[in-house]
Amino acid sequence: MPILRILLLRLLTTVVTLAGVAVIVFFVIRVVPGNPIAMMLPPGATEADIARLSALYGLDKPLVTQFWIWVSGVLQGDFGTSISTRQPVLGLVLGRLPATLELSVMALVMAVVLGGAAALTGTRYRGGRTEGAIDVANGMALSVPDFLWGLILILLFGVLMPVFHISGRVTPSLDLPFSTNFYLFESLIRLRFDLWADIVAHMFMPALALAIPLAAIIGQLLKQSLKETMNLDYVTLARTKGYGETRVILREALRNAALPTLTLVGVQFTFLIGGTVIIERLFSYEGLGNMAIDAVINRDLPLIQGIVLLFAVIFTAVNLIVDLLYAVLNPRLRHA
Amino acid sequence: MTALVIRNLSVRLRKGPPLLRRVSLDLAPGEVRGLVGESGAGKSMIGKAVLGILPPSVEITGGEILLEGTDLLRLPPADRRRRIGASCALIPQDPLTALNPSHRIGPQITDRLVDILGWTRRNADARARELLAEVQIPDPDRVMRSYPHELSGGMRQRILIASAFAAEPRLIVADEPTTALDVTVQKQILKLIAGMQARHGTAILFVTHDLGVVSKVCQRLSVLYSGMVVEDARVADFFRAPRHPYSAALLAATPKYTDPTAGLNPVPDAVIEAVRAEVAAFDREVAHG
Numbered sequence: 001m002p003i004l005r006i007l008l009l010r011l012l013t014t015v016v017t018l019a020g021v022a023v024i025v026f027f028v029i030r031v032v033p034g035n036p037i038a039m040m041l042p043p044g045a046t047e048a049d050i051a052r053l054s055a056l057y058g059l060d061k062p063l064v065t066q067f068w069i070w071v072s073g074v075l076q077g078d079f080g081t082s083i084s085t086r087q088p089v090l091g092l093v094l095g096r097l098p099a100t101l102e103l104s105v106m107a108l109v110m111a112v113v114l115g116g117a118a119a120l121t122g123t124r125y126r127g128g129r130t131e132g133a134i135d136v137a138n139g140m141a142l143s144v145p146d147f148l149w150g151l152i153l154i155l156l157f158g159v160l161m162p163v164f165h166i167s168g169r170v171t172p173s174l175d176l177p178f179s180t181n182f183y184l185f186e187s188l189i190r191l192r193f194d195l196w197a198d199i200v201a202h203m204f205m206p207a208l209a210l211a212i213p214l215a216a217i218i219g220q221l222l223k224q225s226l227k228e229t230m231n232l233d234y235v236t237l238a239r240t241k242g243y244g245e246t247r248v249i250l251r252e253a254l255r256n257a258a259l260p261t262l263t264l265v266g267v268q269f270t271f272l273i274g275g276t277v278i279i280e281r282l283f284s285y286e287g288l289g290n291m292a293i294d295a296v297i298n299r300d301l302p303l304i305q306g307i308v309l310l311f312a313v314i315f316t317a318v319n320l321i322v323d324l325l326y327a328v329l330n331p332r333l334r335h336a
Numbered sequence: 337m338t339a340l341v342i343r344n345l346s347v348r349l350r351k352g353p354p355l356l357r358r359v360s361l362d363l364a365p366g367e368v369r370g371l372v373g374e375s376g377a378g379k380s381m382i383g384k385a386v387l388g389i390l391p392p393s394v395e396i397t398g399g400e401i402l403l404e405g406t407d408l409l410r411l412p413p414a415d416r417r418r419r420i421g422a423s424c425a426l427i428p429q430d431p432l433t434a435l436n437p438s439h440r441i442g443p444q445i446t447d448r449l450v451d452i453l454g455w456t457r458r459n460a461d462a463r464a465r466e467l468l469a470e471v472q473i474p475d476p477d478r479v480m481r482s483y484p485h486e487l488s489g490g491m492r493q494r495i496l497i498a499s500a501f502a503a504e505p506r507l508i509v510a511d512e513p514t515t516a517l518d519v520t521v522q523k524q525i526l527k528l529i530a531g532m533q534a535r536h537g538t539a540i541l542f543v544t545h546d547l548g549v550v551s552k553v554c555q556r557l558s559v560l561y562s563g564m565v566v567e568d569a570r571v572a573d574f575f576r577a578p579r580h581p582y583s584a585a586l587l588a589a590t591p592k593y594t595d596p597t598a599g600l601n602p603v604p605d606a607v608i609e610a611v612r613a614e615v616a617a618f619d620r621e622v623a624h625g
Contacts, residue, residue: 127392233433237496240387242421242452244414251447255438331438331483 006323014316021312022074022305026067029304035059036083036299057083070305079309080302084295089306093288097310098181099169100280100287103210104273106184106203110211111272112265115218122219123226123249134219141216146275150209150282157205165202167284174198206283210275214268221264225257259330266322270315337405339365339506339539340386345399347381347390347563355381355394357564357618365506366537370550370571372586373560379543381563383509386541388420404506421452425500427510427529431492431517435484442480445499453503467498470535471528490521494528501532508533509541514549526552547590551575559583562615582611 037053054060058069073080079089122134144152158166170176170183174195178186184203187196229235230253238252277289284290288307295303340363347356356378363369371379384390386401388408401408403423408416428434435444445467446460455463461480468476471494484492493513500508510529514522530553533540542554550557550571557574559567559582567580578584585603 233428233430234436236389237426237428237434238436238447239389239417240420240424240426241448242418244417247451252436256436329438332485 003324003327006327007320010316010320010323014313014320017316018309018312022071022309023067025305025308026070027063029299029301030063034299036301039299040083070302074309079306082295082300082303084298084300084303089302092291092303093306093310095181096286096288096291098183098185099285100273100276100289101314102182102184103203103207103276103280103285103287104269106207107210107214107272108265108269110207111214111218114211114215115222118215118219119222119226120249120254122223123230123253124246126227126230131223134223138216138219141212142220144213146209146213146272147278147282149212150206150279153205153209154282163201164204165198166205167202169199169202169286170195171198171202202283202285206276206279206285209282210272210279214265214272217268218261218265222257222261225260226253229253229257255329259326262322262326262329266319269318269322273311273314273318337365338402339363339367339404340541341400341402342382342386343400343402345382345385345401346397347378347385347394348397350393350395354397354619355563356385357562357615357622358399359558359560359563359565361558361565361568363507363539363541365539366533367556368533368540368542368554370554370557371541371543371560372545372547372550372557374545374586376562377560378563379545379560380511382560383426383511383541383543386420386507387424387426387509388416389426418452421448422503423506425503425505425508427497427500427508427513429512429516431489431496434496435492437484439483440480441482441484441487441495445480445495445502448499448503463502464498467502468495470501470532471495471498473498489517490525493517493521493525497525497529497532501536501538504536505538507539507541509543511543512545514546515544529553547587559586561611564615564618566611566614580611581607 036057037050037059040053041049051060058066061069070080077090079093081087082089082092085092118134118138122131125131153164154166157164165171176183176195177190177192180186184196184199187193187199226249230249235248235252238248243251276287277292279285280287280289281293288310292304292307294300295307342359342361344358344360345356346354346358348354359378359382361369361382371382373379381390381394385396386403386408390396396409399409403419406419408419411419435441442461442464445464446455446457449455449460449463450457464480465476468479473479473491473494479487479491479495487495497513513529514525517525526549529540532538533553540553542550544550554571556568556570558565559569559578559580561582567574567578567583569579574583575587578587582603585607588601589603591600
């Protein structure tokens with residue numbers, strides 16, 4: 001019942017959020033200097049050519065009318081046509097979405113595993129040299145931005161010790177039997193571990209670059225709340241029952257300590273998705289972020305609008321998932 | 337064999353002042369001993385030392401804790417932990433914070449039986465149901481499926497008491513088990529602990545600052561001041577004629593609810609000075625070997 005209420009409430013706020021995003025992106029990219037027609041025409045085009053092309057894309061109409069045309073199209077599932085590629089925006093964007101989703105989720109999993117391991121180890125050996133070393137590593141991971149990690153990784157594992165691919169999503173010469181664009185997922189389902197290994201070897205470094213700063217945040221926050229939880233009465237009571245330190249941490253403390261971290265991971269994950277824009281560019285990874293940069297360079301207005309809207313949908317969905325997870329993990333909320 | 341013997345137990349803050357000064361006491365099987373004293377006297381510290389839950393800021397500098405003849409302080413840590421889990425239990429002070437908010441009640445009673453003592457889940461569940469009935473909780477099955485936040489403070493303390501008796505321990509440390517409760521609930525809980533203790537024949541170290549409680553449930557008591565046992569006596573003798581001036585003053589200071597006109601009788605300054613001098617003399621003696 002409460003979960004249903006959360007969902008309904010969320011759906012309402014999502015509609016308002018998306019409407020706001022639509023308005024802002026539509027008008028802001030038209031205020032910013034540069035226009036798509038100028039990008040398309042060869043040098044020496046006449047005023048008449050410009051006018052004709054503008055009319056073709058509806059760019060000669062008043063802004064509000066243009067907005068209305070776009071919005072009514074979107075509501076019917078038509079996101080317009082990309083100016084630079086002359087293909088429908090929706091198809092382009094949805095075609096790239098799986099690549100970015102796989103990259104982000106892979107990065108999130110890496111961040112949770114690395115950060116969780118750091119936090120648990122740090123708590124288990126708190127007050128000693130191990131915890132000190134973990135704190136130093138966390139600090140370093142946090143003070144270097146994701147794209148710089150990307151460059152460092154390329155240097156380490158792409159150049160000095162070339163074990164991973166530094167560009168693309170999959171080796172181009174491979175024959176792909178996939179019917180969706182979820183390559184990583186589909187290669188597993190089809191038990192094509194050869195392809196899976198190739199995809200992972202491409203994805204590993206960009207995902208790790210995205211994951212490292214988030215892992216550091218998770219590690220620090222989770223360790224902090226684990227250490228606080230370890231002093232609570234119910235943990236002390238569990239010790240008297242005969243449980244060892246490791247089991248006390250995992251059984252008694254982890255679940256309660258994970259709650260505040262979870263909220264933060266939700267917020268940080270949206271930053272991580274934002275980070276894919278630069279990381280995908282750096283690794284020539286064919287995802288939404290890379291497409292977004294091309295769209296901005298080409299002043300491809302409909303495509304920019306489509307990508308931004310899709311990002312907004314992803315952010316809202318991530319926040320919704322976090323809220324639902326929180327309700328599942330915290331029994332006090334479930335019955336409230 | 338005595339259930340618990342503590343000999344010359346000394347505890348101090350790491351590189352700091354002593355918190356327990358050569359504390360000695362013993363506890364026969366099925367006996368209840370009160371540990372009384374003002375806050376900071378070290379009464380809880382004794383219970384924590386026995387259960388192996390001293391905070392990391394504190395260290396044991398000497399002495400023995402013999403649990404049924406075995407010195408816990410000489411056991412390797414893992415053995416000591418298991419030994420304590422199998423034959424000791426804690427009734428904590430605050431029932432609102434002593435249950436894990438994200439686990440159901442049932443597993444919090446049975447966890448020790450299943451994980452440490454190797455019972456089957458079915459037997460452990462049956463045992464938990466039996467215990468909850470014994471502490472007069474209606475509908476034990478529903479309560480076992482509940483989360484702590486769904487239950488009142490009094491209910492939770494009953495559950496913690498049931499859980500403490502689950503493995504039929506030889507020794508229970510009750511750390512001010514009624515202090516956090518409503519006055520009306522305090523009496524019931526005290527009666528409940530006394531009843532359970534009598535039925536199960538468990539030895540209890542009863543930490544409290546309330547001499548009234550001691551007179552109701554304990555057979556013997558240790559009066560502590562500044563980590564030193566100033567008096568060790570049978571409860572009946574103590575209430576008739578306390579031997580040490582400090583414990584006499586402490587007894588006189590106990591408010592009498594039956595006589596509201598009596599007012600408060602704080603421990604006189606002269607008595608405090610005298611007992612402080614005693615502690616100082618003890619420290620000097622220790623320092624000179």
